[in-house]
Amino acid sequence: MRIGIDFDNTIACYDGVFHAAALERGLIPADLPSDKTSVRNHLRAIGREDDWTALQGYVYGARMDLVGLYPGVAAFIAAAQRVGHTVFIVSHKTRTPYRGPAYDLHEAARGFLAARRLTDPAQGGIAPERAFFELTIMAKLARIDALGLDAFIDDLPEVLAEPAFPPRCRAILFDPEANHPDGVWQGRRFERHGGWDGIAAALLGRDAA
Structure with a gap:
């Protein structure tokens, strides 16, 4: 997967x-x-x-x-790869802030991932080249499509609901604050999980342990 x-x-x-x-x-x-x-x-x-x-x-x-990591996300990435799945990070954000110093936000995010060993394969992370930071939602969706992803996990239901979201890709809503406890957003129902343990169980089953 x-x-x-x-x-x-x-x-x-x-x-x-x-x-x-x-x-x-x-x-x-x-x-x-x-x-x-x-x-x-x-x-x-x-x-x-x-x-x-x-x-x-x-x-x-x-x-x-x-900034911290959500509990269980590092373990999920490591477990998924351990049993043969391929994991990618696909995000969207501007390159620099709209106001204030021109920080490189993409490099800051990559630095965060490196500091927490999420892009260190020797520590259960992914290869750095499998982390993508796009400039727009549409570019993010195009990347999801180009990578041929089977499942994508996002906290924004509006991303998962975009018409350009690949129909073959399993859309999973990450909702730790229970903003959408019934999994519904603007009449659209999603597979919803409130934490990474639930996602691991749904995607990895017995391999999550």
């Missing part, structure tokens, strides 16, 4: 990261809730939309060291 995985919010977990980075830059009060939405809403409410945009570039470009 050829399995593709999205990067942001599917492999890379940003829980608490925007709060920590915003505190570091003196943008928010310390007692603000730690989720990303609260940070964004606070900055927008006080007329600092530009600071919110710049903060995103800062996190994705300079502070990927604050």
